[in-house]
Amino acid sequence: xxxxxxxxxxxxxxxxxxxxxxxxxxxxxxxxxxxxxxxxxxxxxxxxxxxxxxxxxxxxxxxxxxxxxxxxxxxxxxxxxxxxxxx
Numbered sequence: 001x002x003x004x005x006x007x008x009x010x011x012x013x014x015x016x017x018x019x020x021x022x023x024x025x026x027x028x029x030x031x032x033x034x035x036x037x038x039x040x041x042x043x044x045x046x047x048x049x050x051x052x053x054x055x056x057x058x059x060x061x062x063x064x065x066x067x068x069x070x071x072x073x074x075x076x077x078x079x080x081x082x083x084x085x086x087x
């Protein structure tokens with residue numbers, strides 16, 4: 001499973017989206033009503049647990065939550081990997 005697919009799974013689970021269609025182009029902040037400030041915190045915790053990463057407060061930026069693709073790229077960077085080509 002790619003990082004993007006895993007991020008989509010975490011989003012669905014954390015935000016209670018069920019089987020909502022998500023892909024790298026899916027807009028997040030401002031587009032998903034479920035993604036409010038409290039949900040961002042829960043999502044970050046879920047991503048930290050799923051990927052074994054740590055996100056510092058000063059690393060959090062709205063630009064990372066623009067789309068599934070930007071969030072996946074942020075996770076990829078935290079993992080020390082380059083961006084996925086097939087995302």
